[in-house]
Amino acid sequence: AQSVTQPDIHITVSEGASLELRCNYSYGATPYLFWYVQSPGQGLQLLLKYFSGDTLVQGIKGFEAEFKRSQSSFNLRKPSVHWSDAAEYFCAVGLSGGYQKVTFGTGTKLQVIP
């Protein structure tokens, strides 16, 4: 079974600083990889996804993520954080083969300070 690890439970960054949220997965084949964001009191919203091809994927709100097979990682990055980016971020991995079984990480809560 696949698993997802987000090693940072909580991260604080200053507005305007760069951001990197870590995600490591465990799965034998190339997985489907996702990043979702959850604002307080809201459901999750898809930021970006990786299925195949270019390992650097662009998402909404200025986020990007890079798939590194050798490190089993799919880290989320943003060059300059805005106060509105404060939220909880979830990495998720899906199995291939036509069966939807997405496993979510435990989330990283991002705090942005002025």
Next chain:
Amino acid sequence: NAGVTQTPKFQVLKTGQSMTLQCAQDMNHNSMYWYRQDPGMGLRLIYYSASEGTTDKGEVPNGYNVSRLNKREFSLRLESAAPSQTSVYFCASSEWLDNSPLHFGNGTRLTVT
């Protein structure tokens, strides 16, 4: 453009009471899901419906039942609520059961006392 709509937003139950959480989507998606979110545990899949007329157990189905009423609606029922079912419940939908991106509702916060 409503997307995925869940009702109610909040609910308090006593142990042993029953209730149904409602979910409807207006995106013509084929697949629908129920997740629960607990602190430090991420989201865990309770049940899913690949398409109208089918339902299957997810990771944590015990104590729950579901009904795919039609293509739009997917309800989750707690027959006899327990304190362990205190959680935030999310309904989601996707175009197909093939790692299509999930679209989530805003959640139902359930407390069982």
